[in-house]
Every structure is written in C-alpha cells, then in structure tokens.
Amino acid sequence: MDLLKQRILSDGxxxxxxxxKVDGFINHQVDPAxxxxxxxxxxxxxxxxxxxxxxxxxxxxxxxxxxxxLHLGLPVVYARKQKPITMPNEIFLTLAPSHxxxxxxxxxxxxxxxxxxxxxxxxxxxxxxxxxxxxxxxLAQAAGxxxxxxxxxxxxxFEGGRAVLAGLGVPIESLAIIANMDDGRLVFAE
Numbered sequence: 001m002d003l004l005k006q007r008i009l010s011d012g013x014x015x016x017x018x019x020x021k022v023d024g025f026i027n028h029q030v031d032p033a034x035x036x037x038x039x040x041x042x043x044x045x046x047x048x049x050x051x052x053x054x055x056x057x058x059x060x061x062x063x064x065x066x067x068x069x070l071h072l073g074l075p076v077v078y079a080r081k082q083k084p085i086t087m088p089n090e091i092f093l094t095l096a097p098s099h100x101x102x103x104x105x106x107x108x109x110x111x112x113x114x115x116x117x118x119x120x121x122x123x124x125x126x127x128x129x130x131x132x133x134x135x136x137x138x139l140a141q142a143a144g145x146x147x148x149x150x151x152x153x154x155x156x157x158f159e160g161g162r163a164v165l166a167g168l169g170v171p172i173e174s175l176a177i178i179a180n181m182d183d184g185r186l187v188f189a190e
Contacts, residue, residue: 001041001175004153005188007034014181018128018159026153027060027125038175039067042123042151045173046072049148051121053077055114055140057096057107057132064153065123074121077114079107079139088112092142096135107135109143116144127152127174130161137168154178157189 013021025031042064054076056065062078069076083091083106092109114120120140122133127150137147147170155162155174158181162172180187 001038003034003037004176007031008154008176008178009186012186014184014186016181016184018156018181020126020154020156020178020181020186022125022154026063030063035063035067036070038064038153039069040071041175042068042173043071046121046149046151046171049121049171050119051148052119053114053121053145055079055109055120055122055136056124057081057136060126061124064125064151068121068123068151072121075113077109079109079136081105081107083108092139094135094138094142096131097129098132107132107139109139111143114140114143114145118143118145119148120145121148122150123152124150125153127155127161127165127172128159130159130164133161133165134168137165149173151175156181 011024054065054069057079065076087110094107095104098105122136140147149170150172152174155177177189179189
C-alpha cells in the first residue's frame with residue numbers, strides 16, 4: 001500500500017534493534033484518514049473469509065481493527081492487558097512477550113464477547129515475532145472460535161513472525177512489509 005509506505009518513510013523512525021517508531025500516525029497519535037484507508041484495504045483482502053468478528057490487542061491494534069471491522073460490518077473485540085473489575089471472574093487469558101515493552105504481557109478477553117463457532121479475523125498494527133498474534137489465536141481457540149485470517153498494517157519480515165504463524169494455516173496479509181532495518185535503513189520487501 002503505497003500511501004502507508006510513503007508515510008512510514010516520511011514520518012517513521014528507525015530506532016535501531018528492530019524498533020520502528022510510528023507513534024505520530026499509527027499508535028500514539030492516529031491519522032484517521034490513513035487508518036481508514038488501511039482498514040478499507042484489509043477489509044477488501046479478507047471479505048471472502050466470512051469472518052464474524054475482528055480480534056486485536058489493546059491499544060495499538062484497536063485503530064486498524066476498528067476501521068477494518070467498519071468496512072466489513074463486524075464488531076471488534078480487543079484483548080485487554082489488565083482485567084477490569086467489570087469483567088467476569090472466568091476469563092480467557094494468555095501470555096505473550098512484548099518486544100517494545102521488554103516484558104511479557106497478559107492478553108485477556110471476556111467469554112461474553114468471544115464464543116464457540118465464531119470466525120475470527122485477527123488484525124494488529126505490527127507483525128514482528130508473531131507472539132502477540134499467536135496469543136490472540138490461542139484466546140480464540142480457547143473460546144472454541146476459529147481464526148480465519150490475520151492482517152497487519154506493518155510487518156517486519158526479518159523477525160520471522162510469519163513463519164511462527166504459518167502453523168495456523170490461515171491467510172496472512174500485511175499492508176507494508178519491511179525486509180531490513182540495518183544501519184538505520186528502512187527497506188521494503190518487493
């Protein structure tokens with residue numbers, strides 16, 4: 001997606017060690033027009049899968065998940081990282097290592113919003129190591145739901161996440177794939 005790639009090149013920052021800072025337009029301050037374009041493109045790529053719900057992780061995944069779901073006419077469920085008092089005692093919970101947080105995080109979903117027989121489309125901002133998305137897939141499976149596809153705004157292919165997720169046997173789509181970030185560069189895959 002050229003618009004996204006242009007924005008990454010103009011406003012993204014390679015902080016080294018595989019960290020791409022896109023806080024100014026994706027995951028701190030959000031550009032709604034860009035997110036809408038991303039959601040529209042992801043929805044087009046996954047429309048044929050007949051998903052019944054979009055699943056993501058708070059907080060950075062919410063914007064692309066919401067716009068994708070809007071274009072598909074689906075609800076969004078996001079895995080929380082802390083259990084609020086309003087959530088029932090019985091929950092779906094898994095752990096996932098976070099590269100940007102430098103620690104393992106909890107991913108929690110209420111069984112009220114994720115159920116057996118649902119067809120789940122996972123949407124997130126990044127695909128890097130694949131561990132957060134794999135955690136979301138575990139939550140869906142624990143609920144008896146079926147993951148039917150995985151979509152991300154940005155993939156860092158050099159971190160191997162796609163291979164980690166290949167065992168799920170579902171289509172994986174990324175709008176911008178970064179193949180190399182060595183020496184301060186940002187090189188997109190062809």
